[in-house]
Amino acid sequence: MNRRDILKRLSLLTLATTAFNNMRGLAAPAAPLPVPPPAVPDLFAELGVTKVINANVTMTFLSGSLMQPEVLEAINSTSHDFANMFELQDKVGAKIAEMLKVEAAMVTSGAACAILLGTAASITGADKEKIRQIPNLPGPRPEVIMQKSHRYLFDQAVTTTGAKIVEVEGPEGMEKAFSEQTVMALFFNAAEKHSVMHEEFLAIAKRHKVPTFLDAAADVPPVENLFKFQKMGFDLVTFSGGKMIRGPQSAGLLFGRKDLIEAAKLNHSPYEAPIGRPMKVNKEEMFGMYAALKSYLARDHQKEWNEWLERAKHIATRLSTIPTLTTEIVVDPGPANAFPSLAVDWDHQRIKTTPKEVLAALKQGNPSIVAGGHQNRLMIGVVLLRPDQVDIVAQRVKDILEHAV
Numbered sequence: 263m264n265r266r267d268i269l270k271r272l273s274l275l276t277l278a279t280t281a282f283n284n285m286r287g288l289a290a291p292a293a294p295l296p297v298p299p300p301a302v303p304d305l306f307a308e309l310g311v312t313k314v315i316n317a318n319v320t321m322t323f324l325s326g327s328l329m330q331p332e333v334l335e336a337i338n339s340t341s342h343d344f345a346n347m348f349e350l351q352d353k354v355g356a357k358i359a360e361m362l363k364v365e366a367a368m369v370t371s372g373a374a375c376a377i378l379l380g381t382a383a384s385i386t387g388a389d390k391e392k393i394r395q396i397p398n399l400p401g402p403r404p405e406v407i408m409q410k411s412h413r414y415l416f417d418q419a420v421t422t423t424g425a426k427i428v429e430v431e432g433p434e435g436m437e438k439a440f441s442e443q444t445v446m447a448l449f450f451n452a453a454e455k456h457s458v459m460h461e462e463f464l465a466i467a468k469r470h471k472v473p474t475f476l477d478a479a480a481d482v483p484p485v486e487n488l489f490k491f492q493k494m495g496f497d498l499v500t501f502s503g504g505k506m507i508r509g510p511q512s513a514g515l516l517f518g519r520k521d522l523i524e525a526a527k528l529n530h531s532p533y534e535a536p537i538g539r540p541m542k543v544n545k546e547e548m549f550g551m552y553a554a555l556k557s558y559l560a561r562d563h564q565k566e567w568n569e570w571l572e573r574a575k576h577i578a579t580r581l582s583t584i585p586t587l588t589t590e591i592v593v594d595p596g597p598a599n600a601f602p603s604l605a606v607d608w609d610h611q612r613i614k615t616t617p618k619e620v621l622a623a624l625k626q627g628n629p630s631i632v633a634g635g636h637q638n639r640l641m642i643g644v645v646l647l648r649p650d651q652v653d654i655v656a657q658r659v660k661d662i663l664e665h666a667v
């Protein structure tokens with residue numbers, strides 16, 4: 263039976279059902295029967311790209327997260343018309359600012375871009391000449407204060423602007439670090455250690471009238487974090503769009519003080535020349551980011567959390583027949599990746615394989631499964647699985663472990 267035949271049969275079936283319902287005095291069904299999706303080519307297959315099941319946490323190299331259906335709808339429905347990108351950024355930003363109860367907001371090409379634009383904005387303000395010159399401003403380099411324990415790979419987004427990072431330790435060290443060149447103080451929210459806590463960091467920077475920036479890229483859930491740090495007093499805050507907010511991977515949020523957001527926009531596309539021009543966000547991603555945030559804020563977060571727990575319990579039950587195996591639902595304390603996963607342990611004398619070998623076997627299979635692990639523990643992430651993948655993951659782990667008994 264070819265596709266046309268299937269469609270024909272389906273529509274006959276629809277007619278027959280409707281006629282049958284009408285005959286029985288029932289209302290015709292409100293929604294038409296589902297039509298099979300058009301036979302689109304499988305581009306994964308066409309290009310020989312391996313499909314991956316992410317039984318871990320959001321990772322950039324694994325394409326972030328899967329976009330919410332509302333996001334795809336926003337991308338598709340807005341792709342047939344042109345828009346003025348200045349107007350779109352302004353209107354989307356105003357709406358996001360309203361949703362997040364903050365002065366101003368914009369869509370960036372991810373949190374790393376937001377760090378760069380926030381730094382650039384702190385350096386240039388609305389000064390057109392500075393915007394043109396950055397990262398090659400004459401004179402001493404602008405300085406950004408960071409705690410030593412907060413240094414991380416992403417701070418290259420700071421130095422890309424030409425700024426240099428001044429490392430500080432403790433409140434006294436921070437107090438002494440300000441100079442004529444200081445333009446911003448950057449706080450990495452998910453750092454393992456803070457030598458200056460949030461409130462004190464803010465108080466010191468405010469005393470020196472220097473804008474504060476908080477990187478909370480991976481720090482939802484909980485949803486409250488989207489509101490917490492602007493309330494605390496940070497001038498700029500960023501979250502990734504492509505992590506648990508489940509927007510486009512190449513989008514992110516930058517929000518906070520209005521003058522700084524306006525300055526960040528001046529340093530960004532669609533202007534031709536500024537430092538942010540190579541970090542363009544397209545029209546559909548802007549609409550998509552807005553749709554993702556709207557959907558994220560409207561979600562029943564308790565229900566979603568319970569679903570995650572159910573998934574972990576389901577996998578645990580499926581594995582429970584394996585001798586010596588024990589499981590534990592572990593909730594990462596965060597602030598990044600603060601959600602439940604399933605930890606799996608077994609007696610290595612009895613089941614002769616290590617978590618590392620299980621991870622390798624999962625990865626080599628088809629579809630490839632990427633799970634996590636700490637040394638002697640296998641960690642199965644549940645929050646990024648499609649509902650139909652929960653059983654696939656459970657079965658594959660079970661097969662691998664049973665094989666090693």
Ligand SMILES: *Cc1c(COP(=O)(O)O)cnc(C)c1O
Pocket residue numbers: 322371372373374375416452477478479480501502503504513514598
């Ligand atoms: C993921 C992440 C980034 C980068 O975010 P993108 O949206 O991928 O640019 C920056 N900082 C932290 C702490 C992150 O976790």
